[in-house]
Amino acid sequence: MNIPWLALLSLLLKGVAILAFFAVNAMFLIWLERKISAKIQNRLGPMVVGPHGALQLIADTVKLLLKENIVPAEADRLIWWLAPFFVAVPTVAAFLCIPFSQEWIVADLNVGILFICSITSLCVLGVFMAGWGSNNKYSLLGGMRSAAQIVSYEVPLLLSVLVVIMEAGTLSMQGIVHAQELGWFCLKPNVLLAFLIYMISATAEVNRVPFDIPEAESELVSGYHTEYSGMKFSMFFLAEYANLFIISAVAATLFLGGWLGPLRPSVFWFLIKVYGIISFLMWIRWTLPRVRMDQMMSFAWKVLTPLALINVLVTGWLLAGKG
Amino acid sequence: MDFQELTINMGPQHPSTHGVLFLQLKLDGEVIVDCQPHIGYLHRSIEKIAESRSLVQFMPFTDRLDYIASMNNNLGFCLAAEKLLGITASPRAQYLRVIVAELNRVASHLLAIGTFAQDLGAYATPLFYALRDREKIIQIFDKICGQRLTYNYLRIGGVAGDLPAGADQLIKDFMAYQRRILPEYHDLLTGNVIFCARSKNIGVLPKETAINYGVTGPNLRASGVAWDLRKDEPYLVYDKFDFNVVTGANGDSWDRYDVRMREIEESLKIIEQALGGLPEGDPVAKVNKVFRLNGEAYMRTENPRGELGFYIVGDGGPLPYRLKVRSPSFANLSVLSAMIKGMNISDAVCVLGSLDIVMGEIDR
Numbered sequence: 001m002n003i004p005w006l007a008l009l010s011l012l013l014k015g016v017a018i019l020a021f022f023a024v025n026a027m028f029l030i031w032l033e034r035k036i037s038a039k040i041q042n043r044l045g046p047m048v049v050g051p052h053g054a055l056q057l058i059a060d061t062v063k064l065l066l067k068e069n070i071v072p073a074e075a076d077r078l079i080w081w082l083a084p085f086f087v088a089v090p091t092v093a094a095f096l097c098i099p100f101s102q103e104w105i106v107a108d109l110n111v112g113i114l115f116i117c118s119i120t121s122l123c124v125l126g127v128f129m130a131g132w133g134s135n136n137k138y139s140l141l142g143g144m145r146s147a148a149q150i151v152s153y154e155v156p157l158l159l160s161v162l163v164v165i166m167e168a169g170t171l172s173m174q175g176i177v178h179a180q181e182l183g184w185f186c187l188k189p190n191v192l193l194a195f196l197i198y199m200i201s202a203t204a205e206v207n208r209v210p211f212d213i214p215e216a217e218s219e220l221v222s223g224y225h226t227e228y229s230g231m232k233f234s235m236f237f238l239a240e241y242a243n244l245f246i247i248s249a250v251a252a253t254l255f256l257g258g259w260l261g262p263l264r265p266s267v268f269w270f271l272i273k274v275y276g277i278i279s280f281l282m283w284i285r286w287t288l289p290r291v292r293m294d295q296m297m298s299f300a301w302k303v304l305t306p307l308a309l310i311n312v313l314v315t316g317w318l319l320a321g322k323g
Numbered sequence: 324m325d326f327q328e329l330t331i332n333m334g335p336q337h338p339s340t341h342g343v344l345f346l347q348l349k350l351d352g353e354v355i356v357d358c359q360p361h362i363g364y365l366h367r368s369i370e371k372i373a374e375s376r377s378l379v380q381f382m383p384f385t386d387r388l389d390y391i392a393s394m395n396n397n398l399g400f401c402l403a404a405e406k407l408l409g410i411t412a413s414p415r416a417q418y419l420r421v422i423v424a425e426l427n428r429v430a431s432h433l434l435a436i437g438t439f440a441q442d443l444g445a446y447a448t449p450l451f452y453a454l455r456d457r458e459k460i461i462q463i464f465d466k467i468c469g470q471r472l473t474y475n476y477l478r479i480g481g482v483a484g485d486l487p488a489g490a491d492q493l494i495k496d497f498m499a500y501q502r503r504i505l506p507e508y509h510d511l512l513t514g515n516v517i518f519c520a521r522s523k524n525i526g527v528l529p530k531e532t533a534i535n536y537g538v539t540g541p542n543l544r545a546s547g548v549a550w551d552l553r554k555d556e557p558y559l560v561y562d563k564f565d566f567n568v569v570t571g572a573n574g575d576s577w578d579r580y581d582v583r584m585r586e587i588e589e590s591l592k593i594i595e596q597a598l599g600g601l602p603e604g605d606p607v608a609k610v611n612k613v614f615r616l617n618g619e620a621y622m623r624t625e626n627p628r629g630e631l632g633f634y635i636v637g638d639g640g641p642l643p644y645r646l647k648v649r650s651p652s653f654a655n656l657s658v659l660s661a662m663i664k665g666m667n668i669s670d671a672v673c674v675l676g677s678l679d680i681v682m683g684e685i686d687r
Contacts, residue, residue, distance in 0.1 A: 041451035137331050141353065141668075209446060210517050289517050290444025292669045293353065 014106045018095045026241040027057040032275075033241075033282050040286045067230035072135050075227070080133035084228070084235035086126025090119045091242040098249045099173045101259045101267040112173035113165065116250060117158060120205075120243065124150040130236070131224040142223025145293055149204055149211065152300040157201035159308035160194035163315045164254045167191060177258035184257040190315045195255040197308050199277075202247035204296070206240065209285040211296055248277040328356060331668075335364045341438065341675070342682030344656075353668050358660045365686040373646035378404045378479060378635075379612050381646070386473035388648060388684040391434055392627045394427035394464070396684075397477035399624040402558055403633035404479045407620035408610075416481040416606035417559045421597045422494065423467065423476060425590040429501065430460040431627035432541075432583040432590075435679040439580055440512055442676030443521050449511055456504060459497050466490050481608030491598060498591050508584065522576040526662050526674035529574060536661070537654035540629025542678055545582045546574030552625040564596045576677035583679075613641055628652050628679060650684035 031046070031054065038045030046053025071077065097112040099105040109115050124147055131143015165171060167188070168179035185191040204211035225236045252258060252273035261269030291299070333346040343364035349357040369388065373381050385400040386393040398420055405411065412420070437453025461471045467490055468476040468483060476483050512518050528538065533546045543550055551568040553561040569585040571578030616637020623632040629651025638644040655678050663671040 037446070037448075041448050042455050043451065137329060209444065212444065286446055286448050287511070288445065289440060289512075289515065289521055290669075291517050292521060292667060294667065295520055 018092065018106060022092050022095060022242055023238065025245055026238040027061070029241040029244060029278065030060075030237075031057050032279070033285075036279065036282045037286045040283070061234070064234040065231055069230045069232060070227075072227045075135045076133040078133075079129045083126045083130035083133055084232045084239075086129060087123050088126075088235045088239040088242075090122040090126075091239045091246060093119050094246050095242075097173050098246070099177055099253060099258055100270050101265065102174075104267055105174065108172055108174045110175075111171045113161060113171050113176065113250070113254070116173075116246065117161060120246060121150070121154055123239070123243065127224050130228065134224070134227040136227050139224050139226050142226070146207065146224060148293075149207070149296065152297055153201040153204040153211075153304075156197050156300060156304035156308040157205060159305070159312055160198040160201065161250075161254065162312055163191055163194040163308075166312070166315050166319060173253055173258075177253060177260060180257045180260060184255065184260075186255040190311055190318065191255060193311050194308070194315075195251070197304055197311070198251060198255070201300075201304060202251065203281060203284070204300070206243045206247055208244070208281060210288045210291050212285075212290055244278060244281065245274065248274045248281070251277055341680055344680070344682055344685075346675075348668070348671070350668065355663055355666050355668060355671055358663050358671070360656060360659060362656070362682070362685050365682045367687070369687045370646055370648060373643055375642060377612075377641050378614060378616070378643065381643075382477070382479075383473065383475045386475055388650065388687060389431075389626060389628060389631070389652065389681045390472060390683045391681055392427045392431040393472065393474045394423045394476060395431075395624065395626045396631065397474065398424050398559075399622065399626065399631040400633050401477045401479055402624060403620055403622035403635055406622050407616060407618065407635050407637065408479070408614055410480045410610055412481045412608070413604050413606055414560070414602045415485075415604040416608070418597050418601050419482050419486065419606050420477060421559055421561065421564075422594055422601075423464070423474075423482075425593045425597070426460050426463060426494070426497075428590045428627045429587050429594075430457045432587050433457045435583055435627075436508065436512075436580060439576075439673075439676040439679070440518070442672050443518060445512075445518070449508070452504075452508065452511070456501060459500065463490065463493050463497060466493060478608040480610035482606045485606050491601075494594065494598060498595060501587070501591060505584070505587065513581070513584065519577060521669075522580060522673055522677065524573070524575050525670050526576045526666070526677060527574050528658065528662060532658065532661065533574070536658040538629070538658050539651050539654065540626065541569075541582045541586060542579055542629065542655055544569060545571035545578040547571060552623060552630060556623070558622075558624060560597075561593075563600070564593050566590075566592050576673050579677040579679075615639060615641060616643055623649070626651055628681065628684075629655060631684075648684070648687055650687065652680040652682075652685045656680045656685055 034056075035045045035052070037043075046056035049056040049059050071080065094116045096106045097109055097116050099108070127146045127150075128143045131139045131141075131146065134140070164176060164185055167185055168176045170176060170179065179185075186195045225233060228236060249270075252270060256273045258273075259266035259270040329350040331348045331350055333348055335343040335345040345361040345364065347359040347361060348355055367387070369384050372384060376384070382397065382400065385396040388396045401420075433453040433456050437450035440449035441447060464474055464476070465471050466487055468474050470476075528542065528546050530546050530548055533543050533548065538546075539550070547570050549568045549570050552558070553566075554568050566589045569582050569589060571582050616635070617639055619634070619636040621632060621634045623630045625631075630649065631651055632649030634645075634647040634649070635643050636645040659675060659678060663674055666674070
């Protein structure tokens, strides 16, 4: 049998590269978040380890790796052990279809955007498993809240993505970028509305303020991952920041022209757009209070979903009119 | 369908119970069916200790009642002791007491606003704003009396020492700074859509309920009752100053926040007038350190959290026969169970935060 060694090797390298990016990006984002929050709150943030605390996260990672892994008494052990993987693995997988530039994409699937949306929605399983398996009432409430929240915001999120798919006429991530060569999608009013709906729903999807209800520190201590410690906790933590990157990367690709930009290298443009969106989300996080569970649910079903549906209809009508 | 109630122990270690409060909550889903507050985790027998200390020795213990507003506790105790002993402090001492009490009120209200916003999920930013501004007051107190939290600055018959050189300039600078910075809080919170949605019409405390439970201070005034001891039963020199009693319209959590915000401005007004009219003289107490206590006296003052009362009974000896503290937070907490039944757990946290309790004076 003829084994394609070269292809296998290149696949392996790409896998390693994705994992490395996953870890380094999460560490950078945690540092960035701490610095931005410090700036907003008149503090300095990490300053001691490395220049401006740049190496603080390495120290923290070492600490987390060495921490004892505490299993709560009477936890549902199998579910409890599996939960962090259910959260972390789909987020790594979603990196496969992120187009960093024309050449830098692991797999340009012809259903790329569908793949990202479906695999990231697996995370809710892990969150719910963590809440259920911990044998902790706060975690259970957090897990239930999270399931309800993610399921409701999935609807307007996908409807807003649908608008872009209709405009681009393709599900491939690279195809969507190429469709924007004449002008970013967010310049069209109907897609701009979709962008807005997408950003709100995506913020809810990754449980960030003002939709950090599953973690609601002042109510539920820290929600579904209250009982996790050591490396298992850091898997939730890494996945959270990786998810933040993914929603921002998808937003940049779908609405802001992805890696398109006037100068080379294009990966540079992509990262600027992504980290710009991330900084915006961080700014929101450190400024706004949290909405209440029922307020958030009624906002999803009574405002966002109808708006997104009408937007899809209008887009269809506009496209039909054109051609 | 069969429903099962979920019992949750909120506290004594919980991020938003403001100290070691333990709330036993019975939940139906996320709706609170029953709430049972348990207190006593910070009990230090302060009232009993008072029976084996002379009044002068007891002064530092009052710092530890409501540790956010030590100056106001000092003041309440001093006035009660002076009432029992028939002593009056010199005019300069009285003005100085007003200044430090109002500065401490500003510090206390700032912290209340910051922690309230924190309870609503505004990740630490309003709290850091509040701490930043409170730090300036603490530095003033540090200069005046050498302490940052438990001041022990007032003495029976006066104060521990005159204002040090430069302190009045510090206070003036602080007032200018605070007036400049208050709009920042309004920008961040007051008009914020999410903040209003979370606190308006949440935890409405009707006038009658508030009075029946003995709720006082900003919580009572937010329910629309214009009751402020500084105005209604003036002590020290409060009747010489021009300030308003701030009241709210609905008695909801937002009103309790708003009343505190506006009271900061009123306090700044008082400090400005007191500093302007500061009489000359010696504010340091010139009275004996040992007293024979005869009879009884009750004195109440307006603490940042409400009416703080000290009841001292003497039996002719140097030690009090009994000393009772009427702490505002105790009454303010007792109304909580009545308020949060049938509420969502998130709203309960909001109501608890808006009541602004301090466990130190509840347990005593």
